[in-house]
Amino acid sequence: MTSFRRPVLLGPSAAVLVLAAAGCSTTDAAASITVPTPTPEVAAYCDALHKELPATVAGQNRDDSGPKSELTASWGDGAIVLRCGVDRPAKMDDPMAKGTDADGVNWLLEQPEDAGPRFTTTYRKAYVEVTLSTAYAHDAGPLAAFAPAVMKTVPSSL
Secondary structure, eight states: OOOOOOOOOOOHHHHHHHHHHHHOOTTOTGGGOOOOOOOHHHHHHHHHHHHHOOSEETTEEBOOOSOOOTTEEEETTTTEEEEESOOOOGGGGOTTOEEEEETTEEEEEEOOTTSOOEEEEOSBSSOEEEEEOGGGTTOOHHHHHHHHHHHHHSOBOO
């Protein structure tokens, strides 16, 4: 039995579809941003924060390519994602949890598997979460960029 392989020829529209699909990634952080559902009090802090967020972070322009919401923002096509009004992370109950301070704002550090770091504010009346792509895993610059806006709009809980 002889088998023949025929070349597959795609028409122009099929070729465009294949090329467009190749440019899409299922790991696109912006496409997977979940909008939090905070209380009205927390949502008010988040609305104020949203208005104060910087236009650029770590050299990346704000694009808000995820869902349109006052509770989310992104820079660099989802390389840096901020969500305001998230639930209190369970990791905050761990006395061995790691954290950092960036220009006066305290952040809990979590390292999900196969992803960049996730930071959540501590000692604030609203939890603000920042997720960084692996490209920013060792760069505190993004957190420092958010510090003035967080300090201005989200009161301390202490």
